[in-house]
Amino acid sequence: MSMEHSASCRLLVSPLPVPIPGPLPVSVRAAERSVLLIDSRKPNSLRILEHAAELLRREGVEVAPIAKKKNPVNSEEEARHAEFARHRGLVLLGVFD
């Protein structure tokens, strides 16, 4: 059990999800200096991402057209996942208002 001692020296069982041991497989090293932004079609989200894209371009970073999900919650289809995976730059999920 995941437990800690309380003020009364009784054991408290943590309700928090438990980390799975081992390294987190994350790669953030982009092969080229470009960014692909992904978000929903909601105006709030797009406004923020368009502003972010403008700031990145000013810094000389190539920014692909924003990839818009068909709906804000459901996972994208496999074909689109493969398309995102082929991007050689950094792929960032956006705001999802």
Next chain:
Amino acid sequence: MSDLVADMRICFERGYTDGLPVVPPYSELVDEMLAALGWSASDVLAVDEELRLEIRAEQLASIAVMAGCEPAYARVLRAIGEMLLAPTFNLRGVATTTGGVAVLVILAGPVVGELELATGSNALGAPVRSGATIGRFAQMVRHICGRAGGLLDEFGTIGHPGRLSYCVAERQDTMWPGFQTQFGFDAGESCVGVMAAEGPNSVNNHYAETGEHILETIAHGLAHWGTTNFYYQGGGYLVLIAPEHMRLVAAEFSREAARQFLFERAVALTRDLARIGRIPRGIDKARNVDLDAPRSPVAHQDQITFIESGGSAGKFSAIIPGWVANVTHVKGLAGGRVALSRKGVF
């Protein structure tokens, strides 16, 4: 300061809370709850591969203790936990959406009497331990597990008070067949449902003399311009009818006829919805938007379900809108079968 109060403060400091004081999850209480739930502490109930987290039975038992639940509620709590952690429920989305929804727990059948759940006056928000703590348990699972123990934020723009506890139980003298029969269960079978839901919208009609006028009033509430579901037509609705309204409605309509009536009448002019911004400019073909036809907030009439609850005096009903990206899950407490409500086109 007593040790108990000190321990409650420790729980606040460690994030073991929903904002209210909790029963400290002492190991002996958690062990008792685990035994009632029929789980071992280390049983893995869900794994989040992306965030590299797992939720074990001890976490849900700890939450049940913190919420103030009795071990006697365990069969209901276990069913709720299993449904909330099922991938089909999308708990992370429920927790983090700007929609600010809560988990509505729905109970029907003999379990309502066995646990002495409130079905009369103030059925939603009754000061009765079973419903209050079972509803709180579901919110705490959403709040603690849905946001990955604090790794994620909850972005609900407004939220609603049901995010602390939200539970409704059906009257045992319901005039239509029980809530659970809409999901293929027998009327005599105890069932528990979970639904990602907005707050209840009150429907008042004290002067109607016909069931048709009551249903017309409900239809108007279902299709008000601000209802979330107009574009995506997901989520569906739970229509709660209290006894005084139900007496009028049931005298004229079967449940199926009432559902058909609401499906046909709960519509708005699509051009009006587009004009005011409820339909986006770049319309997705999958949404089946026809600007020249009336639009319903549901794609299928089966997305409308009913429950009878509330006090015997007062001509009120309530509309409980579901979250667009969720379907209601209902589990039989005897057989363990889970049925899902009909999905829209979302």
